[in-house]
Amino acid sequence: MTALRTYLNDSAVDGLISWSQQKAAAEEFKLTVAEVEAVILQIGLLPVRYQRNQQMISTIQQQQLFQSKVAVVGCGGLGGYILEELARLGVGRIVAIDPDAFEEHNLNRQLLSTVKLLGTAKVDAAVERLAEINPAVTVRPEKAAFDKLNGRELLDSVDLVLDAVDNIPTRLDLAEVCSQMDIPLVHGAIAGWFGQVVTVYPGDDSLQKLYGNWTGGKGIEAQLGNPSFTPAVAASLQVAEACKLLLAEGRLLHRAMLSINLLNMQIEEVSL
Amino acid sequence: MKVTVKLFASFQTGRFTKEVRQYSDPTTIGHVIQELNIPADEIGILLLNAVHADLQKSLQDGDVLAIFPLVGGG
Numbered sequence: 001m002t003a004l005r006t007y008l009n010d011s012a013v014d015g016l017i018s019w020s021q022q023k024a025a026a027e028e029f030k031l032t033v034a035e036v037e038a039v040i041l042q043i044g045l046l047p048v049r050y051q052r053n054q055q056m057i058s059t060i061q062q063q064q065l066f067q068s069k070v071a072v073v074g075c076g077g078l079g080g081y082i083l084e085e086l087a088r089l090g091v092g093r094i095v096a097i098d099p100d101a102f103e104e105h106n107l108n109r110q111l112l113s114t115v116k117l118l119g120t121a122k123v124d125a126a127v128e129r130l131a132e133i134n135p136a137v138t139v140r141p142e143k144a145a146f147d148k149l150n151g152r153e154l155l156d157s158v159d160l161v162l163d164a165v166d167n168i169p170t171r172l173d174l175a176e177v178c179s180q181m182d183i184p185l186v187h188g189a190i191a192g193w194f195g196q197v198v199t200v201y202p203g204d205d206s207l208q209k210l211y212g213n214w215t216g217g218k219g220i221e222a223q224l225g226n227p228s229f230t231p232a233v234a235a236s237l238q239v240a241e242a243c244k245l246l247l248a249e250g251r252l253l254h255r256a257m258l259s260i261n262l263l264n265m266q267i268e269e270v271s272l
Numbered sequence: 273m274k275v276t277v278k279l280f281a282s283f284q285t286g287r288f289t290k291e292v293r294q295y296s297d298p299t300t301i302g303h304v305i306q307e308l309n310i311p312a313d314e315i316g317i318l319l320l321n322a323v324h325a326d327l328q329k330s331l332q333d334g335d336v337l338a339i340f341p342l343v344g345g346g
Contacts, residue, residue, distance in 0.1 A: 165346050168344040189346065190343065191344070194282065194343055213342070218345075219316070219341065261280065270338065
């Protein structure tokens with residue numbers, strides 16, 4: 001490791017390591033690019049790809065993000081944008097959970113869907129896309145529908161969960177399992193022009209309140225569908241919350257819901 | 273009595289965003305929702321003076337009622 005550190009320190013220009021240097025170091029020392037990235041950050045250097053994250057995110061914080069493990073439950077409308085943003089942010093380990101394959105009606109909004117990938121499992125598309133964006137990120141695909149039985153295994157050793165599910169009962173199960181496992185949860189949901197984001201700490205009953213009147217079936221998304229832009233907005237807000245949670249920074253939507261209305265451009269925060 | 277009703281998301285369509293409305297005493301949240309023709313199965317969270325409330329809750333003069341739909345898409 002000392003040799004690698006020396007190699008990296010010698011390669012660095014103004015404290016920055018380029019992608020080609022990172023790749024060359026991995027080849028030279030027979031390591032993965034993720035293992036090299038861990039050392040780069042550990043010795044206070046920064047991969048060039050994160051240069052524009054600074055000064056908002058310090059190198060130490062970049063290391064915190066790289067050491068974090070985050071689960072994204074649902075890899076469709078919200079999940080696609082969330083995965084993309086987490087990988088670009090530099091979150092080091094991501095568990096992508098979804099049981100489905102891409103269908104044609106996903107193409108209007110789901111970032112990971114392409115004509116070529118119709119029929120491909122969403123989690124496999126996630127692995128491929130994230131490897132193209134940031135090969136230092138380790139993605140574990142789980143082609144499964146989250147439920148209370150498999151939940152503990154799927155979320156094992158995860159620091160944080162993002163709720164990008166497409167149905168209410170699974171969201172309630174997810175909130176319950178996260179609370180039992182003591183994992184914070186960033187909830188996002190959309191319908192047509194509308195969306196909502198809530199950050200749930202273990203022990204909170206925010207989702208139980210939010211869906212307390214639910215008796216079955218879908219929400220208003222059943223009538224309204226979902227366009228291209230609403231998932232991008234809600235997902236980005238969720239990733240901002242996730243970033244703050246992982247770095248213990250800023251003010252979170254704790255016991256509060258951000259209600260987003262893109263039709264009348266109203267954004268309102270209400271206490272839960 | 274006067275109650276301020278705030279509607280969110282799709283509930284605003286064809287109705288209003290915020291209105292001070294006149295009701296006779298006693299009136300429950302359920303009555304208000306019925307009067308506004310909001311389908312019961314679309315109701316999400318109900319906040320009365322910023323506190324979680326249910327359909328049976330009675331309203332008082334000066335109350336602020338916020339009605340949100342169930343949003344569950346991903």
